[in-house]
Amino acid sequence: MDINASLADDHPHPMDAILVRPLRFDAQRVGNEDILWSKSSPEFAMFSNALGIHVPWFERFLVAVMRQSRERVDSERLRADMKAIIGQEANHAHAFEDWNNRLINRYPQLKSLSDKAKRDFAQMQAHKPDQFKVGFVAGYETFTFLAGLIILDRYHELMGDADPTIRALWVWHQVEEVEHGSVAFDVYQNLYGEKEWYRKAMVMLAALHIISETFKAYHVMIKGEGWYRRPRRMLAAFGFFTSFAIDLFRSSLPVFGRRYHPRVHPRCNHDQNRIAVAWRAWVLAGGDPTHLETANVNKWCTDPITH
Ligand SMILES: [Fe+2]
């Protein structure tokens, strides 16, 4: 296909269109030897595997909170975006649950962590006030869209040489997290916009939640791979976790500014990530988004882009 023709028609800002793409990935075909699915960075593979353990429960919580809040939002356009984020996140939750079942098969201790995350979100859903729930979702979504941008920007370093199925899952997820990256923020602004300090507190609470949930699963995986007995591997794993957390924290600083909106975050602008642009065009043109070959993505990165 002519990728440039499709790219020229593409939207100028990554948050302009939220398309629901109901994808399923054959996670069960990944063998134990490829559980750390990125040869470019096994530490990133472990980090993303660990991050994903509690994610489907958050995504289901988000769907419930959006459904509950929809009628109270007074903007028709935002209600349409809420419908789209519900569609995207419901599909993400399915895909992550499949992959997580494969991970639980490899590291059985993850089952209790996943069950606990499920219970925690159910408790939050049942007992916390609406403002907390909407605020927490907005805080959490700050990091999913920023992680989306960071991972796509560091694509070659993190997953340039990787399993084509699980790489495809992550590219799909990250592109869509960026696409709907302002919806939860806009919902919070629409319903509780005057409570700016509360929004910022929720960003910090969500950061702590994500880091602690990810670290618990990361520890199980380091242990499962025997890396605690291999000092170099262990140091590399902790080094990666720390450096990624710092990258994410640095990127989140503009979120605490007075006139912040996700669309004007310095990392999210019209100078779009070329993999995201090419991926969207490729999917629209009928490419298979559940399987991403290395050569395919590399070609997107070397082809000239015409906006
Ligand atoms: Fe998601």
Ligand SMILES: [Fe+2]
């Ligand atoms: Fe999201």
